[in-house]
Amino acid sequence: MRQLKKDLDGLTKDLKRLQKKTEQMAKRLGKLEMTQKAKTRGKTAKKVVRKKRPSKKAAQPTGIDLVFNIIKSSRKGVGTDTLKRKTGFDPVKVFNTINALKRKGMIRNAGRGVYVKA
Numbered sequence: 641m642r643q644l645k646k647d648l649d650g651l652t653k654d655l656k657r658l659q660k661k662t663e664q665m666a667k668r669l670g671k672l673e674m675t676q677k678a679k680t681r682g683k684t685a686k687k688v689v690r691k692k693r694p695s696k697k698a699a700q701p702t703g704i705d706l707v708f709n710i711i712k713s714s715r716k717g718v719g720t721d722t723l724k725r726k727t728g729f730d731p732v733k734v735f736n737t738i739n740a741l742k743r744k745g746m747i748r749n750a751g752r753g754v755y756v757k758a
Contacts, residue, residue, distance in 0.1 A: 703729060707737045708746055712757045717750040 750756040
């Protein structure tokens with residue numbers, strides 16, 4: 641019980657000491673703010689801050705653009721195997737892009753698995 645009382649007394653002393661330190665720091669901060677305000681009052685010219693504009697990067701072509709460009713450049717048409725090899729896409733992505741292009745009316749079938757520009 642005595643030990644607990646000593647510990648509590650020690651804590652209260654520490655808390656009081658910390659409170660004094662924070663009050664001193666608050667006073668210093670107030671003084672610094674006052675001096676900063678006094679310095680800025682004398683200046684009337686404002687600095688113009690220019691924001692940096694993000695540089696325009698060339699947009700990378702989408703999967704649909706890549707597939708359509710390959711099909712467009714071929715006269716006889718392009719097969720799905722060729723599209724997979726040239727684009728590096730997996731078979732599912734190739735088929736999905738082909739279906740999207742067909743729905744948009746940009747390509748048509750020239751035979752089984754061969755596509756040409758519409």
